[in-house]
Amino acid sequence: MSFLGYLFRDVAVDLGTANTLVFIRDKGVVLNEPSIVARERSTGKVVAIGRDALLMHEKTHPGIMTIKPLANGVIADYEATEELIKGLIRKTQTQFSFGIRKMVIGIPSGITEVEKRAVRDSAEHIGGREVYLVAEPMAAAIGIGLDVNEPMGNMIVDIGGGTTEIAVISLGGIASGESLRVAGTDITNSIIRHFRKAYNLAIGERTAEEVKMRIASASKLDKELAMMVRGRNLVTALPEEREVSSPTIREAIATPISQIINSIKRCLEVTKPELSADVLDRGLFLAGGGALIKDLDRKIHEETKLAVHISEDPLTAVARGTGKVLEDLEKFKTVLLPTKRY
Numbered sequence: 001m002s003f004l005g006y007l008f009r010d011v012a013v014d015l016g017t018a019n020t021l022v023f024i025r026d027k028g029v030v031l032n033e034p035s036i037v038a039r040e041r042s043t044g045k046v047v048a049i050g051r052d053a054l055l056m057h058e059k060t061h062p063g064i065m066t067i068k069p070l071a072n073g074v075i076a077d078y079e080a081t082e083e084l085i086k087g088l089i090r091k092t093q094t095q096f097s098f099g100i101r102k103m104v105i106g107i108p109s110g111i112t113e114v115e116k117r118a119v120r121d122s123a124e125h126i127g128g129r130e131v132y133l134v135a136e137p138m139a140a141a142i143g144i145g146l147d148v149n150e151p152m153g154n155m156i157v158d159i160g161g162g163t164t165e166i167a168v169i170s171l172g173g174i175a176s177g178e179s180l181r182v183a184g185t186d187i188t189n190s191i192i193r194h195f196r197k198a199y200n201l202a203i204g205e206r207t208a209e210e211v212k213m214r215i216a217s218a219s220k221l222d223k224e225l226a227m228m229v230r231g232r233n234l235v236t237a238l239p240e241e242r243e244v245s246s247p248t249i250r251e252a253i254a255t256p257i258s259q260i261i262n263s264i265k266r267c268l269e270v271t272k273p274e275l276s277a278d279v280l281d282r283g284l285f286l287a288g289g290g291a292l293i294k295d296l297d298r299k300i301h302e303e304t305k306l307a308v309h310i311s312e313d314p315l316t317a318v319a320r321g322t323g324k325v326l327e328d329l330e331k332f333k334t335v336l337l338p339t340k341r342y
């Protein structure tokens with residue numbers, strides 16, 4: 001390593017709506033924390049970032065507010081996004097390193113030119129000297145280990161918190177694809193709405209997330225599940241506990257699940273026949289936290305007839321992919337996204 005190599009780091013970031021992951025060259029994914037920033041309301045001072053801020057989320061007093069700087073995969077609050085990336089990178093730094101040289105960032109494929117520009121500006125603003133952008137589904141495919149440069153169709157579906165990225169990739173580019181702004185957060189919100197409507201019970205986001213992770217499913221389970229859920233009764237205004245079952249939750253989340261599956265079908269409809277044949281041959285690869293919804297793979301298989309593979313460690317696929325791009329920019333130059341200079 002050169003002298004500068006000791007002082008500067010090359011980092012890759014999966015800036016997600018739900019989680020932000022940081023990859024450092026030669027080290028791998030070193031950090032995976034929720035995309036949340038907590039601020040003191042009066043001064044605007046950042047008091048916590050990532051996991052520490054999540055613990056405060058929905059449990060704050062009026063003096064502190066928590067912010068999710070990203071919504072649907074794009075930056076909703078620039079300042080908070082910069083604080084988030086800066087804070088997380090700072091957490092990874094040793095006393096000998098003080099700057100960032102190369103930086104690769106994964107962004108949703110449906111992002112506008114202005115949104116792209118904003119991500120690049122933020123990265124440069126926090127000190128990235130060379131900033132490269134790569135589409136998230138492309139990064140996910142690379143992270144999974146698919147050879148994206150070959151003349152062969154690979155289908156990837158990355159179900160994150162804010163966006164579902166669907167893409168058929170061939171020759172280092174996205175041949176057909178869709179960036180749907182329906183994903184994990186909508187599934188969580190459907191659960192919250194269900195409790196409110198069916199039982200007059202207000203439940204928090206963290207509780208709904210827990211329900212989703214423990215018992216939500218996309219199709220009938222061999223052994224149906226149930227769990228106790230606590231919230232506040234909207235009529236009596238008192239705390240209350242009640243049992244819910246997996247079939248009920250399945251029904252509650254049916255709309256976002258079918259929106260995701262319809263989007264996969266639409267993408268297949270516009271895929272060129274030769275690439276379709278490849279996809280039929282190889283199947284579809286699921287990534288992102290949404291890939292972990294029980295029996296979603298089976299449901300997608302039933303509706304598309306494709307073999308469905310859940311990628312190993314789906315929550316880190318994009319981060320690992322951006323990391324591979326960072327470590328071999330020459331090999332992956334075709335996947336880098338250009339941004340216009342204004």
Ligand SMILES: Nc1ncnc2c1ncn2[C@@H]1O[C@H](COP(=O)(O)OP(=O)(O)OP(=O)(O)O)[C@@H](O)[C@H]1O
Pocket residue numbers: 015016017018019020072073074136159160161162163164183184185188209212213214287288289290292293294314315
């Ligand atoms: N075991 C699980 N079962 C169901 N959903 C899960 C599970 N684990 C995580 N999730 C959901 O996955 C989502 C987060 O996934 P991920 O980290 O891939 O999203 P992200 O990259 O932050 O978002 P985006 O790519 O949309 O910007 C959250 O909505 C979370 O609730």
Ligand SMILES: [Mg+2]
Pocket residue numbers: 014016017136158160161288318
């Ligand atoms: Mg993601």
